[in-house]
Amino acid sequence: MYIAVINYNMGNISSVENAFSRIGANVIVTSNARVISNAKALAV
Numbered sequence: 001m002y003i004a005v006i007n008y009n010m011g012n013i014s015s016v017e018n019a020f021s022r023i024g025a026n027v028i029v030t031s032n033a034r035v036i037s038n039a040k041a042l043a044v
Helices: 013-022 033-037
Strands: 003-006 027-030 041-043
Touching: 003 013, 003 033, 013 027, 033 041
Parallel strands: 003 027, 003 041
Antiparallel strands: none
């Protein structure tokens, strides 16, 4: 299971990724529709 952080090429995605990682979440930064659809949760 992972949280998909949707990368739409705006904003500070790395800080969102770091925040989730600090609490022990498995995070994937992506814009791939298949990866997004298989995620347990989404962050934009």
